[in-house]
Amino acid sequence: MADATPTTTPPIHVYVCRAKSCTRRGAAELAAALEATFAAQGLPARVLRHDCFDLCKQAPNVLVALPGREQHLYTQVHPKRAAHFAESLVEAARAATPETSPS
Ligand code: FES
Numbered sequence: 001m002a003d004a005t006p007t008t009t010p011p012i013h014v015y016v017c018r019a020k021s022c023t024r025r026g027a028a029e030l031a032a033a034l035e036a037t038f039a040a041q042g043l044p045a046r047v048l049r050h051d052c053f054d055l056c057k058q059a060p061n062v063l064v065a066l067p068g069r070e071q072h073l074y075t076q077v078h079p080k081r082a083a084h085f086a087e088s089l090v091e092a093a094r095a096a097t098p099e100t101s102p103s
Contacts, residue, residue: 020052041087
């Protein structure tokens with residue numbers, strides 16, 4: 001029997017650098033792939049664009065804000081790894097979400 005429990009995972013905010021070096025190394029494709037992965041899985045995440053993080057030599061760069069956790073900057077996130085990256089963020093968000101029990 002399928003689990004009918006609604007997801008309680010709070011939203012993930014993902015900020016993809018849109019500046020020159022990151023764009024040249026696939027940031028737009030990365031952002032699109034992240035959005036597609038989150039949408040395909042029905043996951044609560046927002047992919048936003050951000051100005052340069054001043055780590056251009058390590059492009060493309062992504063800042064992630066998971067609920068209840070400090071923000072973390074990921075460097076050299078290749079667009080081909082977007083799906084795996086998105087799934088790891090969702091797992092981390094779910095792990096950070098306290099269990100809720102039915103009342
Ligand atoms: S261009 Fe993305 S960190 Fe500078």
